[in-house]
Amino acid sequence: MKIAFIGGGNMATALIGGLVGKVAEPQNIHVVDLNADSLQALQGKFGVTTATAIDGTVASSDVVVLAVKPQQIHDVVATLKPFIGAQLVLSIAAGIRIADMSRWLDGHQAVVRAMPNTPALIGRGITGVAANQEVSTLQRAQADSILKAVGETVWVSSEEQLDAVTAISGSGPAYVFYFLEAMEKAATELGLSSAEGMQLAKATFEGATELARRSDESVATLRERVTSKGGTTYAALVSMEQSGVKDSIVTALKAAAARSKELGDEFGKA
Numbered sequence: 001m002k003i004a005f006i007g008g009g010n011m012a013t014a015l016i017g018g019l020v021g022k023v024a025e026p027q028n029i030h031v032v033d034l035n036a037d038s039l040q041a042l043q044g045k046f047g048v049t050t051a052t053a054i055d056g057t058v059a060s061s062d063v064v065v066l067a068v069k070p071q072q073i074h075d076v077v078a079t080l081k082p083f084i085g086a087q088l089v090l091s092i093a094a095g096i097r098i099a100d101m102s103r104w105l106d107g108h109q110a111v112v113r114a115m116p117n118t119p120a121l122i123g124r125g126i127t128g129v130a131a132n133q134e135v136s137t138l139q140r141a142q143a144d145s146i147l148k149a150v151g152e153t154v155w156v157s158s159e160e161q162l163d164a165v166t167a168i169s170g171s172g173p174a175y176v177f178y179f180l181e182a183m184e185k186a187a188t189e190l191g192l193s194s195a196e197g198m199q200l201a202k203a204t205f206e207g208a209t210e211l212a213r214r215s216d217e218s219v220a221t222l223r224e225r226v227t228s229k230g231g232t233t234y235a236a237l238v239s240m241e242q243s244g245v246k247d248s249i250v251t252a253l254k255a256a257a258a259r260s261k262e263l264g265d266e267f268g269k270a
């Protein structure tokens with residue numbers, strides 16, 4: 001498979017890291033970015049080919065991955081249009097809708113929209129995916145193999161659900177890091193060193209999520225098992241409930257989903 005990336009930033013780098021040698025040979029991965037330094041770094045690290053403008057290699061690729069910021073997608077697609085024939089266009093931009101990208105490509109173009117996350121960098125990502133009618137079975141399989149190179153995929157039945165996927169798993173790593181930062185802060189205020197706090201917090205997250213993944217029991221049951229009556233966990237959870245932590249998290253994630261929809265409205269008008 002020949003794959004062209006438009007945009008060689010954080011997420012493109014994570015995807016390329018998973019793809020090289022597994023799904024595509026480095027000489028079949030082409031990256032277009034405006035920044036020559038980023039391109040040189042990608043070339044040096046992975047052996048991919050690069051260019052500072054969309055070119056014939058993009059035209060002859062099987063899949064074109066759009067990995068620029070949502071506000072850049074319209075202009076990139078406009079520049080890309082003359083180079084697009086039968087390729088699959090795979091966008092990872094938050095919010096930008098398939099119908100809008102298809103319209104900017106004069107319609108009927110096979111477009112897949114995906115929402116990965118940064119644990120892709122270590123092959124532990126999870127990506128929500130949706131496709132339009134023009135995407136063939138082969139192209140679905142191509143998109144799936146690209147995204148599976150860096151973790152799991154979840155194909156959603158309706159594209160609108162990608163706003164929710166963005167709120168849960170796309171932005172999700174940031175919430176986990178935020179929680180780790182809070183645990184580290186608490187650790188230092190309670191007399192541990194910052195390094196000790198972070199070690200304890202990271203291992204706890206890893207152990208708890210792995211336990212939840214492997215267990216047949218619900219996370220509520222697993223939580224109850226930690227919570228001795230009148231004990232320490234109970235004290236913490238009562239405090240969290242009184243502060244409305246769970247409701248605040250739900251409200252925050254709804255804000256992320258709303259922003260994803262808003263990005264689609266804002267940058268899809270063109």
Ligand SMILES: NC(=O)C1=CN([C@@H]2O[C@H](COP(=O)(O)OP(=O)(O)OC[C@H]3O[C@@H](n4cnc5c(N)ncnc54)[C@H](OP(=O)(O)O)[C@@H]3O)[C@@H](O)[C@H]2O)C=CC1
Binds near residue numbers: 006035094
């Ligand atoms: N980061 C994340 O956790 C996730 C991001 N996404 C989505 O992935 C997309 C990329 O995000 P991310 O990798 O973080 O962003 P980055 O800013 O790291 O990468 C985007 C890259 O595209 C370059 N670029 C800008 N305009 C063009 C152009 N016209 N032609 C070629 N390259 C161009 C940028 O250069 P310059 O910096 O010079 O502008 C930059 O190097 C976004 O749409 C985002 O919504 C999806 C899931 C998770």
Ligand SMILES: O=C(O)[C@@H]1CCC=N1
Binds near residue numbers: 094166170171
């Ligand atoms: O914050 C953002 O908009 C992007 C999309 C999901 C993660 N980062």
